[in-house]
Amino acid sequence: MLAKVRSSSVLGLEAYPVEVEVDVATGLPGFSIVGLPDTAVQEAKERVRAAIKNANFEVPTRRITVNLAPADVRKEGPSFDLPMAVAVLAATGQVPAEACHGTLFLGELSLDGAVRPVHGVLSAALHAAQCGLRRVVLPADNAQEAAIVPGVEVYGVSHLLEAARFLLGELRLKPVVANGAHEPEPEDEVDLAEVRGQEHAKRALEIAAAGGHNVLLVGPPGSGKTMLARRLPTILPPMTWEEAVEVTRIYSAAGALPSRGALLRRRPFRAPHHTASYAALLGGGNVPRPGEVSLAHHGVLFLDELPEFHRDALEALRQPVEEGRVTLARAAATVTFPARFTLVAAMNPCPCGSRGDRLRECSCTPSQVRRYQAKVSGPLLDRIDLHVEVPRLESHSLMDGGTAEPSSAVRDRVLRARQRQAERYAGRPYRCNAHVPVRVLRRVATPDPAGRELLRTAIERLGLSARAYDRVLRVARTIADLEGSEGVSAAHVAEAVQYRSLDRSR
Amino acid sequence: MNEREAWVILNAAPGISVRTKHRLVEAAGGVREAVALRPSALRDLLGERGARRLQDFLARADPQRLIEDAKRCQAEVVTLADAHYPQLLRAIADPPLALYVRGQLPREVCVAVVGTRNPSADGEYVARRMGAELSAAGVCVVSGLARGVDAAAHRGSLEPGGPTVAVLGCGVDVHYPAGHEALADQVAAHGALVSEYPPGTRAAKHHFPLRNRIISGLSRAVVVVEATLRSGALITADLALEQGREVFAVPGSVLNPRSAGPHRLLREGAGWAESACDVLRALEIPHASGRVPELGPAERQLLEALGEPRYPDELVAARLGSAAAVNALLVALEVRGLVRRLQDGRYAR
Numbered sequence: 001m002l003a004k005v006r007s008s009s010v011l012g013l014e015a016y017p018v019e020v021e022v023d024v025a026t027g028l029p030g031f032s033i034v035g036l037p038d039t040a041v042q043e044a045k046e047r048v049r050a051a052i053k054n055a056n057f058e059v060p061t062r063r064i065t066v067n068l069a070p071a072d073v074r075k076e077g078p079s080f081d082l083p084m085a086v087a088v089l090a091a092t093g094q095v096p097a098e099a100c101h102g103t104l105f106l107g108e109l110s111l112d113g114a115v116r117p118v119h120g121v122l123s124a125a126l127h128a129a130q131c132g133l134r135r136v137v138l139p140a141d142n143a144q145e146a147a148i149v150p151g152v153e154v155y156g157v158s159h160l161l162e163a164a165r166f167l168l169g170e171l172r173l174k175p176v177v178a179n180g181a182h183e184p185e186p187e188d189e190v191d192l193a194e195v196r197g198q199e200h201a202k203r204a205l206e207i208a209a210a211g212g213h214n215v216l217l218v219g220p221p222g223s224g225k226t227m228l229a230r231r232l233p234t235i236l237p238p239m240t241w242e243e244a245v246e247v248t249r250i251y252s253a254a255g256a257l258p259s260r261g262a263l264l265r266r267r268p269f270r271a272p273h274h275t276a277s278y279a280a281l282l283g284g285g286n287v288p289r290p291g292e293v294s295l296a297h298h299g300v301l302f303l304d305e306l307p308e309f310h311r312d313a314l315e316a317l318r319q320p321v322e323e324g325r326v327t328l329a330r331a332a333a334t335v336t337f338p339a340r341f342t343l344v345a346a347m348n349p350c351p352c353g354s355r356g357d358r359l360r361e362c363s364c365t366p367s368q369v370r371r372y373q374a375k376v377s378g379p380l381l382d383r384i385d386l387h388v389e390v391p392r393l394e395s396h397s398l399m400d401g402g403t404a405e406p407s408s409a410v411r412d413r414v415l416r417a418r419q420r421q422a423e424r425y426a427g428r429p430y431r432c433n434a435h436v437p438v439r440v441l442r443r444v445a446t447p448d449p450a451g452r453e454l455l456r457t458a459i460e461r462l463g464l465s466a467r468a469y470d471r472v473l474r475v476a477r478t479i480a481d482l483e484g485s486e487g488v489s490a491a492h493v494a495e496a497v498q499y500r501s502l503d504r505s506r
Numbered sequence: 507m508n509e510r511e512a513w514v515i516l517n518a519a520p521g522i523s524v525r526t527k528h529r530l531v532e533a534a535g536g537v538r539e540a541v542a543l544r545p546s547a548l549r550d551l552l553g554e555r556g557a558r559r560l561q562d563f564l565a566r567a568d569p570q571r572l573i574e575d576a577k578r579c580q581a582e583v584v585t586l587a588d589a590h591y592p593q594l595l596r597a598i599a600d601p602p603l604a605l606y607v608r609g610q611l612p613r614e615v616c617v618a619v620v621g622t623r624n625p626s627a628d629g630e631y632v633a634r635r636m637g638a639e640l641s642a643a644g645v646c647v648v649s650g651l652a653r654g655v656d657a658a659a660h661r662g663s664l665e666p667g668g669p670t671v672a673v674l675g676c677g678v679d680v681h682y683p684a685g686h687e688a689l690a691d692q693v694a695a696h697g698a699l700v701s702e703y704p705p706g707t708r709a710a711k712h713h714f715p716l717r718n719r720i721i722s723g724l725s726r727a728v729v730v731v732e733a734t735l736r737s738g739a740l741i742t743a744d745l746a747l748e749q750g751r752e753v754f755a756v757p758g759s760v761l762n763p764r765s766a767g768p769h770r771l772l773r774e775g776a777g778w779a780e781s782a783c784d785v786l787r788a789l790e791i792p793h794a795s796g797r798v799p800e801l802g803p804a805e806r807q808l809l810e811a812l813g814e815p816r817y818p819d820e821l822v823a824a825r826l827g828s829a830a831a832v833n834a835l836l837v838a839l840e841v842r843g844l845v846r847r848l849q850d851g852r853y854a855r
Contacts, residue, residue: 199822203829218851349850361734361763362624366653366685389851391817457841479830494837495830498818501851 001025003090003097006104007083008127009075010120012288012335013253015127019069020080020105022087027063033084035068038076047078047109048085055113055161060092076287079118082107082137085160086167099167102134106142113160117141122245122252125149137163144262145252147178148245178262188234188266192407194227197393201228204388204499206410209235210417211478212432214321214343214383216306216376216502219390220353225346226271228390229302232344233267234407236300237415243298246338250297254290268299270341274308281313282320288328288335293320296341306345307375314380317343321383324435345384347376385434385471386499417481433478438470445477450490458497468503472496511569512537513585517603518572518704519563522556524600524716537587537603575705579679580694581608595723598749602702602720608678609698612646612669617785618721618746619647620739621655621731622764627850629732629764630658631815632756634846635854636729637662637670639782643793646671646697648725650717651690653683655731655739660693668696673720675713677705700724715741722746727789729754729779733767740767743776752788754779805844808835812845815854 001024008015031045045066052059066084068075083105090097106124108116117139125146128136135153136146143156153175157163165171192202201217205228208215215232217225239247248264251257257264272281272292283291293301303309320326324340350369354360364372421432424444430436436444447455455472458464464472473488475496480488507515516527516537527540530551534540541564548557576583584591585604592611595601619636621629637647637659647663649656651672663670670693676682678699681690693699702720703713718741722728728746730753733739743753754777758765772778779785786793801809808826821832836853839845845853 197819197823199829200818200833203833355849361626366683370685389817391819391851454838454841458837461841461843490838491831491834494834494841497837498833501847504847 001091001093003087003100005083005087005090005100006133007080007106008104008124009073009077009079010123010253011073011333012337013123013249013290015120015123016073017127017131018073018075018080020083020087021067021069022084022091023065023067024060024088024091025063025065029061029063031064031066033066033068035066035071036074037068038074040078041068041075041080044078044081044084044109047081047111048088050111051081051109051113051160052085052088054111055159055164057089057094057164058092059088064088064091074287077118078108078116079106079120081109082115082139082160082163085109086137086163089164089167095164095167099169104128104133104136104138105163106136106138107157108139109160115139115157115159115163119255120253121146122148122249125152125154126249128152137166143176144178145248145257147176148248148263188407190231191234192231192410193404195224195231196404198224198228198390201388201390202405202410204386205232206235206414207475207478207482207499208232208342208344208386209410209414210432210482211385211421211475212342212434213385213475213478214434215345215386215388216381216384217344217346217388217390218349218501219346220348220392223390223392225390226302226304229271229300229304229344229346230269231407232300232342233269235410235414236267236342237411237418239265239267239298247298250290250294250337254295256295268296268341269302270296270299271302271304274303274305276309276313278310278313278316282316282326283328283335283337284330286330287333288330288337290337291326293317293326293339293341294337297338299341301341301343303343303345306347307372311375314375318379318383321380343384345376345380348372381502382467385475387502388499389501413482416484417478420481420484433474433481436474436477441470441473441477445473445480445488447473447476447488447490447493451476451488451493454490455493455497458493462497462504464497464500465503468500471503472500475499507538507541507569509536509538509587510583510585511573512541513587513603514572514583515564515567515569516541517585517702518567519560521559522552524602526552526556527603528600572704576606576678579608579677579705581606581678581699581705583607584611592724594726595720598719598723600719601723604702605720606678606701606703606705607698608700609671609694609696610669611698611700612671614644614646614669615789615791616646616648616671616725617789618725618728618742619649619655619659619731620718620721620728620733620742622733622737622739622767623652623654623656624764625654625658625732626762626764627848627852628758628762628815629655631846631848631854633658633731634662634665636731636756636779636782636785638665639793640785641668641670642666643782643786643791645786645791648673648721650674650714650721651683651686651693651699653686657686657689659731660689664692664696668693670697671724672697672699673717673724674699674701674709675703675717676709677701677703677707679705680708682709714738718742719745719749722749722751725751727752727754727777727785729756729785730768730771730776731756732758732762732764734764735766735770737767740771743771752777754785754788756780804831805835805839808832808839809844809855812853812855815848815852817852821853 089095121142129151140156140158147154320339326339349355350364355362476492479492531540633655641663647670649659755768755771
């Protein structure tokens, strides 16, 4: 009396197949699980036994052996509860074994037989579709997120009895249909129009959105840096279906989807606190889970108080910022998560925040200021194209800047600029100016003679560093794209120079 | 020992004030006589301990070595015996017996620009502009190479090419404050680093008030830009008055604690200095009324709006153009040297 049920587990973002084999044999009554189970899987036997009993089925008083194949990969988590219970029922003939064919099972059981949600369901459903499995039976709370995947029927169950009756043919379930996947994107809760004044910073955000550039906001506390950063996702282009699935999959693997959540349509905005650990930012765990950088994939990662972050965390940000992914090597496995985000970093001009303020006297010593600013120099700063001063709004002249533009209007311009870039870089692995290699950049962003002359004098007179050169070109290219201009002119270069304030030595 | 050497050696003697040294020279009837005084005569003038210390010092000190040391760090020694000792400085009550000079002592009229080490962005900007305009009018800007107003005044003065003089509270070869090495080299190249302390002397707290008397002593006028009520710049202003120099103060906001110093000076009768013009006019130094650059209408409008420092956002709010246009214009004007960016991101003429 042997039964096999298909299930799967997630490593990183990828699901791999796990076959749950149950043998019920004569011998002393007992329940043993083999196949490298971790503690949560080991404990499944108690849950499975109680759930079967409380669903009014019979737990055989014989010797039950569960094997999780392949036997050499460590299994973790409670998602094998449901497949184990179903396999036990099939092995004892309480549900027909044939009914389990071509079906993938996932779910945690509680003692009364209720099926509880688990992590990584979207990856599992994608995996099922790839392996040609017909059906997926999983917790009703996870059904929406799995239903995104075309080509598999998704059945959500909320109790073991429901699953058993479905397999017995006593209960007809309708495959779950993803709702909202094709509806227009939900409206954002915030809008750029709510920010009064700050035209300089808003313009910088527009450029950042158009070219995929990273931004550093420098300003005293209370000047609205967080408010501005929070609104960057609202002017980024809407996510494509593929992007949305990628993002949802990461959240699914991290267990960060809202209950009964479906496809995530809004670009993520993540704002980890500066006390966040290395593992929280980059991802970690024995079996690695995605960190903040991956949860910000296709969205915005906002690091407020940048110099306060742990040094090693900032160092480690380099790989995701450069490559758009993060690789975590662990004893168990090496996993790569996508992490292509727009970085918005914010800092005060000095530790006390009033350096250069008109009326407040700064209480920091020069060495304190130097140490504070030195923390953000180096490789990370090198990857930030736009430096933006955000002044404190104290005078009325800053605030009445006329009617503020709504996010949708800015986004239209961003979309057009992105379109131009997509055409220019068609067939290349990069899609926006921020990611173009320097070699290509020099070709597509060389300014006209007046622009070159201006750049030369700017480097000389403002003491811009040599590495500022390519950054200015990159930003100037985006400014030209926003304007719909083929070439890069002196005005584009001049505006771009304005966003390299930290490179100035004079 | 010749007279120069005698001045050098007496200048280097520790533990005796400059005034006492002058009294000693007067009593002995000359500097060579002063360093050769008999112990009994020294005791009468300096007391038991002072006399012993001076004698010990004179016994082991070697004036030639001090002069050699100075040469090694590209400095020249100028003593009261030298004809090119600055005339104004010579006239104060307690002139330094000798000066170590790295660079060239200026022949131009000198004006000191001093203030707090921790200025506001406005103050730093005003100091810099003051330095630039004074130098452009052919005046040598004297200050103390400290952070803040001092450094801004030197930098401003270097913009039209100087000259500028920095008076130090340490040896001319000692890097103080940290981070001003490059500025010190530029000052030496376009003017002079000056100190009454022999090379190798470290900066000490009590050197600075003494250093301040040289700053004002070298200058015809002292301009105080921003200073709190306990700032050393006010000491310089007091010394300047004692020495019979003009004192000017830059008015500021009543809310700014760093304008309290200048305001007190103004109340006490200091000259009103909104810009270098006020100072130059009072000193009757002729100055050009500024060049007239070629400008487009948008640029002229922007320049007019920048009478006081403004954020780009304020210019946008004043309907001078979109953020993009304003930023582009500002940088274009900046590379032509017509506007300047302050450390807090504001722009000013």
